[in-house]
Amino acid sequence: MDHLSEVRVPDLGTDDSVDVVEVLVAAGDQIALEDSLITLESDKASMDVPSPVAGKVRELKVKRGDTITQGSLILLMEVTEEAASEFLEMPSESAGSATRDESSAHFSAEPSAAERIDPAASVSPASATAAETYDTDLVVIGAGVGGYTAAFRAADLGLRVTLIERYPVLGGVCLNVGCIPSKALLHVAEVVHEAGALAEHGVSFGPPEVDLDRLRSWKTEVVGRLTGGLRALAKRRNVRVVEGTAQFAGPHEIEIDGSDELQKLSFAQATIAAGSRVVKIPGVPYDDPRVMDSTDALELAETPESLLLVGGGIIGLEMAMVYGALGTKLTVVELLDGLIPGCDRDLVKPLEKRLRKDLDAEIHLGTKVAAIESSEAGLIATLVGPDSSKSSTFDRALIAVGRRPNGDLLNAGAAGVAVDERGFIAVDRSQRTNQPHIYAIGDIVGEPMLAHKAAHQAKVAAENAAGEKSAFDARAIPSVAYTDPEIAWVGLSELEARETGTSYEKAVFPWSASGRSLGMGRTDGRTKLLFDPETKRLLGAGIVGPGAGDLISEIALAIEMDCEATDLALTIHPHPTVSETIGFAAEAFEGTITDLYLPKRR
Numbered sequence: 001m002d003h004l005s006e007v008r009v010p011d012l013g014t015d016d017s018v019d020v021v022e023v024l025v026a027a028g029d030q031i032a033l034e035d036s037l038i039t040l041e042s043d044k045a046s047m048d049v050p051s052p053v054a055g056k057v058r059e060l061k062v063k064r065g066d067t068i069t070q071g072s073l074i075l076l077m078e079v080t081e082e083a084a085s086e087f088l089e090m091p092s093e094s095a096g097s098a099t100r101d102e103s104s105a106h107f108s109a110e111p112s113a114a115e116r117i118d119p120a121a122s123v124s125p126a127s128a129t130a131a132e133t134y135d136t137d138l139v140v141i142g143a144g145v146g147g148y149t150a151a152f153r154a155a156d157l158g159l160r161v162t163l164i165e166r167y168p169v170l171g172g173v174c175l176n177v178g179c180i181p182s183k184a185l186l187h188v189a190e191v192v193h194e195a196g197a198l199a200e201h202g203v204s205f206g207p208p209e210v211d212l213d214r215l216r217s218w219k220t221e222v223v224g225r226l227t228g229g230l231r232a233l234a235k236r237r238n239v240r241v242v243e244g245t246a247q248f249a250g251p252h253e254i255e256i257d258g259s260d261e262l263q264k265l266s267f268a269q270a271t272i273a274a275g276s277r278v279v280k281i282p283g284v285p286y287d288d289p290r291v292m293d294s295t296d297a298l299e300l301a302e303t304p305e306s307l308l309l310v311g312g313g314i315i316g317l318e319m320a321m322v323y324g325a326l327g328t329k330l331t332v333v334e335l336l337d338g339l340i341p342g343c344d345r346d347l348v349k350p351l352e353k354r355l356r357k358d359l360d361a362e363i364h365l366g367t368k369v370a371a372i373e374s375s376e377a378g379l380i381a382t383l384v385g386p387d388s389s390k391s392s393t394f395d396r397a398l399i400a401v402g403r404r405p406n407g408d409l410l411n412a413g414a415a416g417v418a419v420d421e422r423g424f425i426a427v428d429r430s431q432r433t434n435q436p437h438i439y440a441i442g443d444i445v446g447e448p449m450l451a452h453k454a455a456h457q458a459k460v461a462a463e464n465a466a467g468e469k470s471a472f473d474a475r476a477i478p479s480v481a482y483t484d485p486e487i488a489w490v491g492l493s494e495l496e497a498r499e500t501g502t503s504y505e506k507a508v509f510p511w512s513a514s515g516r517s518l519g520m521g522r523t524d525g526r527t528k529l530l531f532d533p534e535t536k537r538l539l540g541a542g543i544v545g546p547g548a549g550d551l552i553s554e555i556a557l558a559i560e561m562d563c564e565a566t567d568l569a570l571t572i573h574p575h576p577t578v579s580e581t582i583g584f585a586a587e588a589f590e591g592t593i594t595d596l597y598l599p600k601r602r
């Protein structure tokens with residue numbers, strides 16, 4: 001050890017100062033390359049700073065609680081002459097962080113067949129062959145929840161990653177025009193409703209005054225904070241982000257149509273995370289700006305007096321709640337005979353009641369919107385119901401009849417990846433497509449089209465790409481409608497049990513018997529658990545009521561852990577909370593409940 005090297009804070013993707021929340025090494029410690037030195041925390045993320053060089057810590061220059069910026073000196077390290085020269089040769093951006101250098105990665109013509117490597121040989125992040133032969137170890141198409149998660153996890157596991165996104169912002173549907181902006185607006189809708197409901201308890205406010213511009217910019221700010229954070233996280237990991245539309249040009253080659261030129265990129269492995277788009281129906285004048293999809297509806301261009309919602313699924317009903325809270329008169333038209341098809345009817349009932357009673361919504365079930373015509377007075381819709389048909393005029397229409405996968409837009413055949421006629425890409429448990437070096441995740445691989453499913457599949461794909469053995473083997477994926485009341489379900493539903501002939505026993509705890517929900521003035525909820533009659537194991541659950549989406553996580557864990565009714569009944573839930581209703585429902589099944597009187601079951 002005959003050289004002394006300065007180890008500094010690497011490029012953080014921001015000039016803002018960050019806090020040192022942990023110092024993980026001490027003077028005299030022997031450090032290996034990439035060992036974590038300190039943990040930093042900003043308002044967006046926390047991160048460990050890995051050592052860019054192996055050696056022995058001579059002197060620490062930071063302590064817990066310090067505030068530092070990129071370039072700040074962390075410590076002095078005694079290093080060997082050889083290590084010192086390697087360290088100094090690193091490009092400056094990565095010298096402080098010891099992360100891989102992507103700055104030399106370049107776009108080039110397709111490598112010759114001789115240069116190509118067997119994909120199986122490239123799965124190790126340490127594979128020098130992959131690094132030398134291809135522009136990137138892993139290319140990820142699409143920077144939605146699935147894509148950025150896959151890219152970040154793969155980079156953390158040591159792969160050189162290129163993330164391609166056709167839009168200038170990262171985050172895909174969920175962050176930009178899905179989960180996040182809709183929930184921000186739904187929060188406002190819920191508070192408006194709650195505030196109005198207080199009149200019954202003696203506290204009245206006047207009718208809400210809505211400043212649409214402020215509401216819109218608050219929503220945009222929420223989205224911006226998250227998507228901006230993603231850029232910094234990508235940079236911090238040396239994930240190369242390329243803006244442009246990607247299409248396969250061969251089994252190891254992709255073409256990127258960006259703003260400047262068409263680029264080609266060769267890759268050892270790929271992950272397809274190109275998501276989905278809205279389904280369009282015939283007979284609708286989509287060029288009329290009063291006809292909206294969910295993205296348009298989130299823009300809140302105005303508060304229309306009347307809104308026709310075509311499709312009574314989760315996405316449409318969530319938006320309906322927002323417009324309803326802002327004072328719009330709602331008409332919901334659903335082709336099937338119930339709202340939120342696929343969800344148990346007893347869970348949907350309180351929502352339907354609230355829509356009809358509190359929001360004065362008209363709901364037409366088993367009804368088709370045969371056509372919509374533009375006129376000066378509004379949009380004239382022809383509704384064909386089971387017994388009659390009628391025309392009505394609306395200020396705006398929101399078409400929310402589902403989403404379809406983007407598998408048909410990628411020229412996947414050039415890479416030999418099979419895409420079915422609907423645009424889905426089939427994968428195995430390791431998220432591999434029919435091409436073992438190409439993975440697919442998220443909406444593009446099938447239902448349920450949910451962000452949390454995409455993120456979990458993304459990690460599985462990334463881990464396999466990095467040479468680990470990983471499988472998507474979730475027993476249950478929770479679904480949530482963030483309506484008011486919220487509806488959440490996971491595992492077996494009664495509808496599914498009937499369809500598949502699965503035997504089950506049910507236990508229900510009505511929220512009207514919960515002290516907490518009485519105090520909240522919300523007695524319309526219920527918690528329902530389904531058990532295996534033989535083993536008493538939990539098979540599934542459904543909850544309706546405020547906060548149901550948060551409550552369902554306990555059930556998802558219980559299903560993953562193979563819990564029996566006793567496990568839930570004997571878990572002490574805090575009092576008074578609505579989470580108790582889960583324990584009470586299990587007690588009801590066990591026959592030990594005292595908060596309800598139930599005739600003896602057995």
Ligand code: FAD
Nearest residue numbers: 142144146166172173174178179246275442443449450451
């Ligand atoms: P996406 O988010 O669709 O991302 C795909 C990305 O790929 C996009 O950024 C796209 O631009 C890009 N892309 C596509 N093709 C190419 C190409 N050829 N080249 C380059 N880039 C390309 N889910 C929940 O779990 N909870 C919710 O509360 C929820 N709310 C929602 C509300 C709304 C209004 C909507 C529309 C959806 C909601 N979802 C929700 C669903 C959720 O948004 C999706 O399941 C999730 O976004 C899927 O992630 P993904 O990564 O598979 O795809």
